[in-house]
Amino acid sequence: MNTDVVIVGGGPSGLTLGLALARHQVKSIILEKEHDITQDPRGVVLTGDALRSLWTLGLGKHVSSIGQELHSLNFHTTTHQNEPFYRTMLDSDVLEHALPSTILQSQPRLEYFLRQLVASSEYCTLQSGCEVVSRDEHANGVTIHYLDSNKTRCQIRAAWLVGADGKRGIVRKHFLEPSAGVRQETGIFEYEGIWIATNLKITLPTPQTHPDLALWAAGFDPESVYDLFWPENWHFCRPPGKPVACGRFGPHSDRLWRHEFAVPDWNDSMNASAIFWEHLTPLITRKVRPLNSGCPVEVTFPRDCIEVLRCRPFRFSHRVVNKWFAERTMLIGDAAHVFPPFGGQGVACGVQDALGLAWRLAILTKVGSLAHSRTVLDRLLQAWADERRMGTDNSARLTRQNGELCNKEASWSLSIQLACLNIVDGFLGALGMRLGPFGADSQGYRGCVGGGFTTEHGGGIKLGQVYVQTRLPDAPALRVELSDQALRRVPTILTLLVVAPIQSSETEQELVALPQVLRQSGMDPAVLSEQSIVQFDPSDSSDHLPGTSRWPVCRVAPADFLTGYPVRPGYSSGQFMRRLGDARARYVIVRPDSIVIAMSRDLGGLKSSLDALEKSLS
Numbered sequence: 255m256n257t258d259v260v261i262v263g264g265g266p267s268g269l270t271l272g273l274a275l276a277r278h279q280v281k282s283i284i285l286e287k288e289h290d291i292t293q294d295p296r297g298v299v300l301t302g303d304a305l306r307s308l309w310t311l312g313l314g315k316h317v318s319s320i321g322q323e324l325h326s327l328n329f330h331t332t333t334h335q336n337e338p339f340y341r342t343m344l345d346s347d348v349l350e351h352a353l354p355s356t357i358l359q360s361q362p363r364l365e366y367f368l369r370q371l372v373a374s375s376e377y378c379t380l381q382s383g384c385e386v387v388s389r390d391e392h393a394n395g396v397t398i399h400y401l402d403s404n405k406t407r408c409q410i411r412a413a414w415l416v417g418a419d420g421k422r423g424i425v426r427k428h429f430l431e432p433s434a435g436v437r438q439e440t441g442i443f444e445y446e447g448i449w450i451a452t453n454l455k456i457t458l459p460t461p462q463t464h465p466d467l468a469l470w471a472a473g474f475d476p477e478s479v480y481d482l483f484w485p486e487n488w489h490f491c492r493p494p495g496k497p498v499a500c501g502r503f504g505p506h507s508d509r510l511w512r513h514e515f516a517v518p519d520w521n522d523s524m525n526a527s528a529i530f531w532e533h534l535t536p537l538i539t540r541k542v543r544p545l546n547s548g549c550p551v552e553v554t555f556p557r558d559c560i561e562v563l564r565c566r567p568f569r570f571s572h573r574v575v576n577k578w579f580a581e582r583t584m585l586i587g588d589a590a591h592v593f594p595p596f597g598g599q600g601v602a603c604g605v606q607d608a609l610g611l612a613w614r615l616a617i618l619t620k621v622g623s624l625a626h627s628r629t630v631l632d633r634l635l636q637a638w639a640d641e642r643r644m645g646t647d648n649s650a651r652l653t654r655q656n657g658e659l660c661n662k663e664a665s666w667s668l669s670i671q672l673a674c675l676n677i678v679d680g681f682l683g684a685l686g687m688r689l690g691p692f693g694a695d696s697q698g699y700r701g702c703v704g705g706g707f708t709t710e711h712g713g714g715i716k717l718g719q720v721y722v723q724t725r726l727p728d729a730p731a732l733r734v735e736l737s738d739q740a741l742r743r744v745p746t747i748l749t750l751l752v753v754a755p756i757q758s759s760e761t762e763q764e765l766v767a768l769p770q771v772l773r774q775s776g777m778d779p780a781v782l783s784e785q786s787i788v789q790f791d792p793s794d795s796s797d798h799l800p801g802t803s804r805w806p807v808c809r810v811a812p813a814d815f816l817t818g819y820p821v822r823p824g825y826s827s828g829q830f831m832r833r834l835g836d837a838r839a840r841y842v843i844v845r846p847d848s849i850v851i852a853m854s855r856d857l858g859g860l861k862s863s864l865d866a867l868e869k870s871l872s
Contacts, residue, residue, distance in 0.1 A: 257283045257379075258619050260398050260412040262386050262425050264288075266297070266361070267587030267604030268418030269368035269380075273311045274612030276377035277846070278747055280619050283410060284372070285384040285400055287419075291365050294564050295453050298503035298512050299324075299488075299598025300364065301356040302349060304605035306719065307847065308368075309353060310738045316367040321359030322506050326487045329659045333537050334489040334500065340659060346824030350833070351719040352736060354822075358488065360504030361601070384408075389415065389429050389583070394626060396582055413625075414615055415583045418604070423589050426575070434580035438573035438592070442650050445572045445594045445657070448520040452530055453563040456484055456509040459556050468551045471544040483538050483555040484511050490596070490656060496533075497657070499595050510563075514595050520567055530565050570594045572653070574646055578639035582631075584611060591646050597653030606645055609847045610638050614706070616747050617871065620780040630871060637706040644702045698849045706845070708866045711852035711859070717741075717844065718829035721816055722790075724808040734815050737790075737830060740808050741844060746779070746786040748851065751842040753834065756791045756807055764857060765789075771857055775864035781871070782843070782864075792831050792839075843867065 259275055261268045264286030272282045300308070300321065309317075325345050328338035344355045372378050383403030390397040396415045402408050417425025421438065430436035458476040459467055469479050488501035496516050504510040515533055517524075538555040574591045578584060587604030614634045617624065624630045698716030699705045707713030717737070724733050724740045741749045750772070752765065769784040777783070787805040794810070810827040826832075834842065834853065841860040842853040852863035 256410045257281045257412050259283075259414045259416060259615060260285065260396070260410055261416045261418055262398075263417065263419035263423060263587070263589070264365070264369075264380055264382065265418060265420070265587065265604075266364060266368065266601050267608050268416070269365065269372055270308065270311065270605050271416060271418065271586065271608035271612055272378035272380070273368070273371055273375065274609055274846070275615060276375045277311070277742070278613065278616035278620065279377055280612075280616050281377050282379070283412070284378065284380045285386055285398070285410075286380060286382045287385050289383040289403065291362050291369070293362050295504065295510065295512070296361045297598070297601040298358055298361070298501075299356060299601065300359045301598060301602045303351075303716075303847075304602035305355075305357060306349075306351045306353055306738065307605055307609045309736075310742055312371050313364075313367060314353075317354075317357060319505060320363045320367060321357040321504055322486075322502065323354045324356040324358050324488055327656075328487060328489045329656075330489060330491045332493050333491050333498075334485060335537065335540070338489075345822070347822040347826070347829075348824070350826070350829040352721060352822060352825055353719070356598075358501065358503040359601075360508065360510065363504065364601075386419075386424050389425075391581055391583075413582065413619060416611070417583065417585045417589045418587045418608075420588045421573075421592050425583065426585055426589050430577075430580050430583060430585070434577065436575055436577045436580060436585070438590075439576050441572045441574040441591070442647050443572060443654050445570065447516050447518070447571075447594065448567050448569050449514045449516050449595060450520075450526050450530055450533075450565065451568045451595075452513045452534075452565040454511040454513060455561040455563055456480065456511055457559040457561070458509075459559050464556050464559075467556065468544055468553050469542055472542045473545055479555075480509070482540060484509075490659065492659075497596075514568075517567065524567075526567050527562070527565050530562075572650060574643065574650075578642065579635045584635065586611060590642070593650065593653050594657060596657040597649060599649035599653055603642075603646055603649050606847070607642050610641055610645075610706075613747055613846045614638050617781060620747070621778045621871070623778075624871065633870065634706070637704055640704045641699045641702050641706065644699060644705075707849060707851045708863065711854060711863045711866065712835075713843075713850050713852045715833055715850050717848045717850065718833045719848075720825075720827050720830045721811040721819060721821075722808040723811045723815060724806055725803065726806050727803055734811050734819065737808070738848060740806060741788055741848075742846060743806065744786050744788065746781060746783055747846070748782045748786060749788055749844045749846075750782060750786040751844050752787055752789045753792055753831075753839045753842060754789060755793050756789065756809070767857060768860075771861060771864070775861070776868050777864060778871075782867075790830075 258280045259282040261271055261282055261284045264284050268284050272284050275282045327342040329340040330336045330338050349355050372380050384400050386398060386400045388399040395411055395413045397409055397411045399409045417423055419425055426436055458480055460476050461470050486502055491498040498515040500513040503512050540553050541550040542553050543550045572593055575585055578590060586607035591603060593599045698714050700714035705714060719737050721734055722737045722740050724735055772784055789805060789807040791809040839853055840855050843851040843863060845851055854860045854863050
């Protein structure tokens with residue numbers, strides 16, 4: 255066996271999977287067809303759980319070099335020159351994970367930093383310029399045949415093959431579709447449309463380069479000219495029959511602009527560039543009143559300050575595979591699902607596909623007794639597929655909601671609907687509750703029949719994230735960090751979160767018996783053991799954390815500890831416990847994607863949870 259997992263495709267989904275597997279010391283080889291990173295910016299949105307997951311994998315320190323935060327989502331009638339008729343504000347901690355909700359990213363920059371993380375890993379290898387040509391299936395693995403960068407025929411034998419090579423990639427189209435009938439079908443709604451998708455790079459005009467620009471006489475400077483024509487954040491517009499999605503993306507200093515608009519009557523004889531300029535020119539034209547003059551003048555942003563990086567038609571649709579895996583081959587990212595351009599969910603869904611799959615492949619790889627169990631293999635992978643179909647459908651609902659706002663004509667009924675939505679959203683927000691997709695986030699995969707958790711033991715919810723102060727065993731220094739980091743420092747695949755006061759004799763007596771309960775559970779130590787324990791003190795005590803302990807201990811970091819940290823508006827240190835609730839939160843088995851597998855009130859309940867988990871792995 256050359257490696258544990260072969261990943262075909264070195265985009266965000268494939269690179270994320272390799273890094274997530276490396277966290278579990280599972281070896282992978284990523285085969286990427288292109289020699290270098292494609293510099294054409296593709297996906298421009300990195301949102302929600304995907305951003306949180308990538309942060310945990312080490313991308314957080316590079317985010318400012320990848321893109322800019324999205325502060326608001328704006329819906330306009332006709333063009334973004336008009337004030338939005340509806341706006342979703344995203345500045346606050348709407349997802350309760352102490353991070354931005356969305357980054358408008360440059361995908362080449364994202365892939366660059368992901369590749370840097372892969373290059374520093376001893377468990378994950380990226381091979382560029384490799385074209386996969388065929389696959390042989392075996393009882394306990396697959397052999398992948400490919401041409402390397404020198405066009406030399408090579409092969410790799412692995413236990414698992416994952417297709418992360420896009421909707422037209424070889425893994426689905428040439429391997430799984432003919433042999434297993436795997437195909438992309440219409441998702442929860444039908445959508446087919448051709449859009450012209452354009453990437454622009456903007457240069458600032460100045461009084462020296464464009465002395466005749468009337469805006470200088472109106473008191474503008476170069477930066478305010480840029481803001482006038484290319485406003486910050488993201489914009490959906492609804493000119494009749496031709497919805498538009500546009501906005502800034504990538505690092506602010508790059509001054510990149512994505513502009514996509516539907517062309518319902520498109521045919522291949524049309525000139526995409528000519529149609530684009532005909533569409534754009536009115537949008538970058540303004541009437542401006544010069545200082546000391548009563549006559550407004552019409553000003554168009556200088557065309558020589560607009561560099562077109564890409565302008566071509568794309569056919570968008572919403573499709574999801576009818577089956578996510580067959581035997582030992584799986585699909586993630588665009589190979590499994592595609593979306594219209596209303597929600598920016600493509601990259602995010604691919605990242606979550608990878609995170610949900612990685613820990614399951616780690617279990618199947620590291621627990622020797624499962625290597626030949628077809629029953630366990632199918633059970634684990636089907637639970638992953640069921641969860642990801644639910645996640646994809648939730649993303650599709652958000653996409654459809656945005657699409658309806660882009661396509662519906664203005665009407666009294668729509669105005670009333672939006673007014674009610676704003677009132678309800680404000681009321682629930684005052685109560686610490688979330689509406690729509692933000693509310694669904696805290697539920698995780700609750701409601702997913704057959705998911706990788708035990709509903710009867712309170713599983714399925716997703717943990718919130720807060721800043722905590724953590725002390726490691728025998729470490730004198732107290733550190734402030736995000737709770738995901740504290741929970742994922744354990745060497746095992748799963749984490750056992752013990753929610754209990756630190757200074758409590760009752761707690762101490764109970765925790766003395768905890769290691770024995772774990773040893774008697776029959777769980778493989780690679781999955782869950784005494785090394786999996788992280789203790790969380792839910793009290794607001796100001797007492798110091800103990801200087802020594804058997805396992806990491808942490809407590810919510812008080813506000814005065816967070817000076818210099820990026821604390822978001824609306825951040826609540828109570829959101830961690832609020833998601834757990836009070837009734838069951840004592841022993842909580844947590845997956846690497848922050849989904850609770852089970853939680854219990856006492857050691858007896860923990861034993862039942864461990865029995866259920868062990869049964870699912872046998």
